[in-house]
Amino acid sequence: MITFPSSELTDDELALRDQVRAFMADYRAQGHRLQLGINAEPDPEFSKLISRRGWVGMSIPVEYSGHGRTAVDRFVVVEEMLAAGAPISAHWVGDRQTAQMLLRFGTEAQKRRFLPRIVTSDVFFCLGMSEPESGSDLASVRTRATRTDGGWILNGQKVWTSGAQYADYAVTLCRTEPLGQSKHVGLSQLLVDLKADGVTVSPIRLLNGAHHFNEVFFDDVFVPDELLLGKPGDGWHQVTSELAHERSGPDRFLSVMPIVQLLYERQRARDLDLEMSEMLGRLFAMYMTFRSMSLSIARRLDAGELPAVEAALVKDMGTEFENQAVAVLRRLVNAEIDPRGGEFEALLADAVITAPTFTLRGGTNEVLRGVIAKDLIRNRRRVA
């Protein structure tokens, strides 16, 4: 049953929010360029800066040098950062999901080795999932690791690997047993050191020339046993169990909020005409609602639940909405966009050009709808 009970932030959570908000106001006052969500230019210095504030790896337990905070605490920090256009990409993958994955499936040695360095932004991760012949159909990956003395020999190719140009490790889904009856069996995840011999990273430029994506080639790469995540053959279960973390967050509806903020700053002292009021009011209502839904999921994560279907729903709706928001912003501007025309126009240009990726990255919306439909039909059959 799909459900989103509402909740409010507690006083402690609000105090945290105020700290982050003040920090970001100060950061922006220093003249840093605003960034659009997870398309942000990586800025390891920024990641280290907020690590020192205790805002990376927040939910990692204290015994692994984390802060032992909640999923909602992380939600609070992340939504403030995204709304303020912070450059969050460098630490993003490790903070959002690799840490969760290590906590849940990693060996004790892996936890001790990586978690403290995630907290300090001394290690960055990227995700080696998609392959040239394996996009939405992730379980069909062909990259394979074969047993060798003390580890694995990895061969294959990954594509659309965001951040491989600066990440230290790629969490790489690969086949560790020959393909049998079920393609979900025999997959594992390796933590591949991107500086290792045999790894080649080459850029794939986005349609605006930006460098987020890469191809990553593995040519007889040796991966020691201690970098196999959890147990061999557990890969598919690991990948699918973190989807509630990956899909439900504010990054799925706040990508263009920095542009809305800039527009708002221009308009707040002026009289709004009726059309602009209506368009802004509709945008506001959507932002308020997605925020409630996303917060609701964070609360459930803290309660030990993994609401994967709700997360898929938020990601599908939220990313469709981000595209609508771009369309509304364009109607409000009602003029040609000059990509060199100042901060607002440059950001809007970026948003228009990169919006097609919003509904693709991290699982296409068509795949998400398949997940939701299956759940709806299964529940209906149970009731009937």
Added chain:
Amino acid sequence: MINFNDDLFEVASKMFERKQAAARYHAVEPWAQDLWDQLRTSGFTTLGRDATVADHCALAKAVGAYAVALPLVDTGLARWAAEHAGLSVADEEIVVCAGLALGDDLVGSVDASGGMSITGHARRVPWASRADVLIAPVRIGDRVRWARLRRADVDFNESVNLASEPRDDLTITAVVPTEVADEAPRVKDVRARGALLRAASGVGAMEFALNASLTYAEQRTQFGRPLSGFQAVQHHLVMMAEAVASVSSAVDAAVFSPPEQRLMRVAAAKVIFGEQSAVLTRLAHQVHGAIGATEEHPLHTRTRRLWSWQDEFGTATQWAVELATQLVFATSPGAWPVLTPPLTVLASRDVGETVPW
């Protein structure tokens, strides 16, 4: 699924389930006296301030889920307003609010002997033709006070909404009110509460339409497989589920809102309800095919209500404009802070309730 108050929703649902009539089109919905009597016996027709806004919304949701053609929601609203105003309403009386539509104007004047009379008009008053008593905001000098009128003293032009529920235009000419209150809940608060109740009813109707569509898509076979096996149909079903989830989340956020944010949450909920119920009704009919567009199929009993309720107590457009009007102001720290209260500077804006909900 969010029922606002599960126990109350269940009790009301059981009562409505037993009284479900076969789907038919009526020019005006017939009056189900036996169900009204049962609701009265159960104490549901006299709930006012004694019940929480969550209780009222739970009943409203059940009314929507079962397409109950009775003024249960509107009497609940009117009793709450009357009790805040200090107007008396007898238990057996059916009471509704008049004069809440934008542009309505009722003016009270006092004659030489100190007697008051009211003149003006009120449009699209829910269930007025079925009420014993009307309560309405009346301009007296530069103040607005709530007055209690006998329905029998008022002229009306009977009409209906798209679901054949009575929505009547009133003409009031020198009518002497039976009571005038000193205290007044603001018209804006009462209208907003009405908007929230309509959205809560909408959640019930939307859930029905989604479930009916899922059931039909499972049962109906074409090209050798159930409709639910077609990806295009699955995507329709998902968008309907998203519509239900977003509206129930927005309504839940308004129901359980801190008082100082209530009106902005209601505005958002009514906007989302308007947008998403439009998506859902279109897709529900698309999934059902031609059978869903007949009078014998119960789908229309919910979709016709949704088409009306999205406009009642303020359209999505009106509430969107209101939301922007309150949230865009010169001393605001920015868009994101005003969307995520609490925020001290919002205290200067009209975004919270002024009487307890």
